[in-house]
Amino acid sequence: MTQKVLLKLSHISKRYKTETALKDISMALHEGEILGFLGPSGAGKTTAIKIITGQLRQTTGEAKLLDTDSANIDASIYEKIGVVADNSGIYEKIPVWQNLSIFAKIWNVPKERITEVLQQVGLYEYRKKYAGKLSKGQMQRLVLARAVLHKPRILFLDEPTSGLDPATAVSIHRMLLDLKKDGMSIFLTTHNMEEAEKLCDNVALLFHGEIVEYGPPQEICLKYNRNKQYSVRLENQEQITFAQTSENITKIAELMQENRIQSIHSCEPTLEDVFLQVTGTSLQS
Amino acid sequence: MNNRNKLTAVLQLKWLCISTNKAIMIGPFLTIGMVILFRLIYGSNTNGTLPPVLTALLLNLGLSMNLCSDGFSMVGTSIAEEKEKHTLRALMTSSVTGVQYFIGSIFFPFLFTVAVNFAIIFVCDAPVELLLTPAFLLISMVAALISCIIGMIIGICAKDQMNANLIAYPLMMVFMLIPILGDLSTLMNKISAFLFTGVVTKMANSCATGTPYSVTALDLSVLFGELIISILIFLLLYKRNGYEKD
Incomplete structure (x- = not known):
């Protein structure tokens, strides 16, 4: 059965006065899929998210989000999508619970859902703690909890595990896979290839605003497996x-x-x- | 129903932002405190009763300071703080509309500014019967609204709280100092007549010296003209970049 297309980009370009941030980007995100935009800093990943979510206007091309042209997006689209920007902030001077209850009011979400989400991200026991007193990893989990509070159909994540310790990153990965299992589509940008390989059904390798490769991570890897090799470890510990x-x-x-x-x-x-x-460039550059 | 929920949520958030920011909350208390202090100092030489000219000076000082420093900074700094802490984008990508954020941002600062305007009258021991008139109420409310919209303009332009203060200072120099210095210089007095804060201080001067104030066409034109101009500037800036520039 063909999965429903929730997001479609057709020949999207974004030009600023002196530089081109995106060049002729085309791709689609299906229901229940995790799509990764993989590229080094400055490749155009954040620009792509901003265009799709209506925060920035493209120079040419068409972006359709949940059957709505991104040029016609208004605030109501955010009732159906969740956005975690690379620097999404939380209200530090109020407790964790209140950080979510205010957004629950905006989205008309029942209070039980706050409990559910806080338990899901492992922050329920910290619900009365001031958000500013949380660790960086806990703050990031709170941001994620806020983004999925209203059960969005698509979740946009801009570098969700950037700067986090490996244990927190793993817990976030687990959470994203659970959300996918629940049918949520996820659009993820990252420069962490392990993260992309582990989570994504499809990845787009982005370089200087252009998609240089697109497809399931394993297929891409196999496509470039031109000099097939085998690593063998012998009984005498020799590695050949x-x-x-x-x-x-x-x-x-x-x-x-x-x-x-x-x-x-x-x-x-x-x-x-x-x-x-x-x-010819590393992803970490 | 949902729109009302959203507005309530924004109001709740803005109240939390304002009430937990000491730099913002100190403003109204500082204004009232300064007026009380000046009154005590001046009053110590006159057995506690101030001559009308000093009452007028205190009223000018208090009202101008309240409208400028409190009105501008309460709105401007709270928006700048949201930009600084990266919560503004989170809020604006949660289905809150620009109008809801606008109302939420100016509601409490507006109430504060109007309330402090009234408090200053009592603190100055000004002739309440001359001041507490529909004209004062109207002028005070329109001036507070202009002040809040200028605060929104500052908030749109500022990148962070420090930047908001930097943008606010020149505006405060114009809107606060010119009416206060109006008594000392004819030129300042002439300029003051074309400022919304000047209209407020003119009314305060008149009442403090025992003359009932009557609104003139010029005063109304200045007030509503500057209200419209400030709204237009705000809309122009908002249309260009929204609340936050990318």
Whole structure:
């Protein structure tokens, strides 16, 4: 069954006076899908989110969000989508619960939902604590809790785990996968390729405002797996990498027959390697 | 129903922003405190009763200071704080409309400014029977509204709280000092007649010296003219970048 398209970008470009932020971007986000925009800082990821969510106007092209042209988006669209910007703030001088109860009032969400979301992000026990006293990771979870409070159909996340410790990042990943399971579509920007590989159904590699590669992470990686190699660890702890030649295949078969292999892995490139191959630049730059 | 909920939520948020920001909340108390202090100092030489000219001076000082420093900064600084803490974008991407945010932002500062205007009359021991008239109420409310809209303009232009203060200072110099110095210079007095704060101080001067104030066509033109101009400037800036420039 074909999934419903919730977001469609057709030939979107954004030009500023002296630079071009986005060039001819086309892609679609389906229901229940996580789509990642992967690229280094300044690649145009945040600009893309701002255009889609109506915070910025594109120079050319068409963006359709939930069947509404982004040029005609008004405030009511935010009742159906959730936005977490790279620097989304919280009201630090009020408690965690009140931070959500005010937004619950805006979205007409029952109070029970606040409890549910706070439990989901692991902040229920901190509900009476002033938001400014939370750790950075807890603040980010509160921002996420606020964004999903009204059960949006699409969640836009701009670098949701940037600057967070690995444990918090993992808990956020878990949360995003749970949300996906509940049918929410997620548009995610990141420069963390592991995050993209782990979470995304499709990724768009963005470089200087252009999509240089698009598709499921694994397919992209396999597409660029041109020099097939296998990493073998022998019983004597020796680590050998074999290129895929008929001679090496025989060698590996022999080692297996002699039961000398402790572990064997194929060495397909990561998204980071693909990005480097395609653009000549690292994602972390 | 939902729109009313949204407005209530914005009002609640803005109240929390204003009431928890000491830099903002100190303003009205500072104004009233300063008027009380001046009254005590002046009054110590005159057995506690001030001559009309000093009452007029105190009224001018208090009303101008309230309209400018309190009105401008209460609105401007609270918006700037939201930009600084990155909560404004969160609020504006939560389905709150520009109009709801506008009303929410000026509601409490407007009430505060009008209330402090009235408090100053009592603190100055000015002739209440001459001041508490429909004309005073109208002028006071329109002036407070202009002051709040100028605060919105400051908030739109400012990147953070410090920047908001920097933008507010020159405006305060014009709208606060010129009417206060109006008694000392003819030129200042002439300019003051064309400022909304000048209309307020003119009324205060008149009443303090025992002359009932009657509204002139010029006063009304200045008040409503500046109200319209401030709204137009605000709309122009809002149309260009919204509340926050990208």
